[in-house]
Amino acid sequence: MKKLMILLLSCQVASAVRYSLTFYLILSSGDPNIPRYMAMGDLERVRMIYYDTNIDRAEPRHDWVRKLIQGDPELWDEIVMNAVNYYQFFKTETDSFKRSNQTGGVHIIQQILDCEWDDETFEVDGYNQYGYDGEDFLAFDLKTETWIAANPQAKIIKQEWDKNQRLLFWKYFLTNTCLRWMKGFWIYAWGSLYRTDRPSVSLLQKTPSSPVSCHATGFYPDRAMMFWTKDGEELDEDVDRGEILPNHDGTFQMRADLKVSSIPSKDWRRYDCVFQLSGVKEDIITKLDKAEIRTNWRNGNDDGDQSEKHTFNVPFLLDYCDVKKQNIHTSVKTNFS
Template sequence: MRPVLLLLLGAHLAYAGKHSLKYIFTAVSGDIDFPEFTSVGLLDDGQFDYFDSNTMKAVPKTEWIRQNEGADYWTRATQNLIGTHQTFKVSIQTVKERFNHSTGVHTWQLMYGCELDDDGSTRGYHQYGYDGSDFVSLDKSSLTWTAANPQAVITKHKWEATTYAVKEKAYLENTCIEWLKKYVDYGKDTLERKVSPQVSLLQKSSSSPVTCHATGFYPSGVKISWQKNRHDHDEDVDLGETLLNEDGTFQKTSTLGVRPEEWKNNQFSCVVEHQGKTIRKTADDIITNFESVPIGIIVGAVAAVILLLVIGVAGYLVYQRKKGFKPVSGSDDGSNSSAHT
């Protein structure tokens, strides 16, 4: 399931670059200590609003949205999401029955949104997933729905007998883009900032793999690579996903699994490149005792884990592994996400 972000061009943007507006709706069923339903809105991968079924209230997560939208905006968003919560409760039960899942923890997700490139091109997507796998997605060009498995065929035929696709296409190509541009204008000071990463080499023990950890950087584009004796080295490397920190910055890891004697007999280094700046860390920089890890790293890592849970439990983690897939819905009255499966 590939997230195509659609952002409508419109008037001149506050500044050039690619921008995205995305929302993730997640319903959870089963014995788990987590809200039954959550909604997260993201602008350029940074969270700006949040709702869950425990608090039953849509709330701002950034100063730029808090300062530019008043009580009516959040009341409308809350009412819309309360209705979506009820729809998702029904939908996840319906899909569980189709898969004959009567026990265990299961997730039902909607990811939709829009993206605008600096050349003016736009893209949009609207996709559902069950337990981290594709279920059904909108084909905007043909106004049809693509079923990813036999269980989704019923939903495909049901929705194609309605105007659901037409409404979603209109939302993605008009409303979503209008709000994207408005949000970009609201948050231009935040979106324009550049913050270099804090880089550390971490190791549980002298015989454990070494993790190169970059955190606190913005924007999200970062390259982490390894070198052996000043030559590129890509064997035994496990590159992690880019994660969002609680403060809106990002973090990413790359782990190198080589034997201790290889570290002693060779010169390994982690190279982090971000916004034209290069940071290099060598064996001399390895921290092997977690008690000595700088508090900023620990806080950043914990915040990222918490935010991932908030964004949508296991379902979101699985979707993130599907390279390129991105999400969207929102307090802009959102798309018509109330269709029953």
């Protein structure tokens, strides 16, 4: 079975795909309500493992991970051991961050580790980026094998790190250890992650003058498009497309807003929201219809936008991780100097 799954990874008949394994590591201080240390792992942006010092155990976050625990307990134990033991190493390694920046109050140090593999070219890529209190701090550029500092404080630490073996350590992790783990995970994750789940699509509006939001949630995979059309032609003006965001259950959500304040009521029927999902031939088309819009102002309910129902336990920390994951390559090129 292992040979078969690795063959599937290597010999896709479809277009080339880049597979990714990402780890989020977070240290906190100054707030007893936030765990001192959190470690999370995502395969293809789907959460598979979570650990923090409050619960003091590693939790599988997907059905296929439970199958891995039964089928390859050694690999699971290796992941858990690394996630737990990394706490002390992480604190020691980033202690100099605090010396350069520390003031009173709450402080957060984040690290994102990601390895990627192209199933057509077999190219391996990856990155290691640190953030301090939500701002970019240091990043390891795998291609140039150098540390890139985002501010003057980080430049001091970069000079220290350039003198030791951290570069070799992280290069080996990103191009060997991380890739080995990813391939081991895919043996058990393939059937679950390479499925297609169609979303539920709703029209939402906060006030009569607000844009109408076409919101799709519960779809999988995250390779999807959403847009508005008028008389069958795609619109660019008066449309605001949101990013694809993860849900708690491993599915995804997205939205596209249409400004309707200048659209006459008689013309609403000419507008459609179109959702397209990779692997599904039929589009999901939702016509702009006032009777179908879910609102807060109509029924007096002020519970907020329905698209916000999927939130994280520590929104600030995890939103930072998700945004940095989506924009990491641009960040290394433009935000760092």
